[in-house]
Amino acid sequence: MELKKILIEKMEGNKCIQRSEEQRNLYKALVEAYEADKAILDT
Template sequence: MELKKILIEKMERNKSIQRSDEQRNLYKALVDAYEADKTILESYGESAILKRRREDDDDDQEGPSAGSDRGSKRQREGREHASADTP
């Protein structure tokens, strides 16, 4: 939440939100997300934010795992062949 606030302040200072409609839309989305986090924090306290972070971390762990073990499988196969050659 603090990082969102810092980013909003920097965008306002260097006036990057005035360059294009896309920049303005991204700025609005960032402000909306910041306001939502602020409302959640005020309503439910710190535990809601911490729980949300844990859920986000779990989502990150699921995504890139498909195919991440390809190198290790090759290494395992190489080790199996090496151990089979050794009496």
């Protein structure tokens, strides 16, 4: 989970999520997976 958070931060910092639709979709999927993991661990 920590690796996902680091990757999200790096993607946001590099603004690579704005380059292509595929990268935006991958970013969105990563954020959704991170949020799901976070919700599971918080319960």
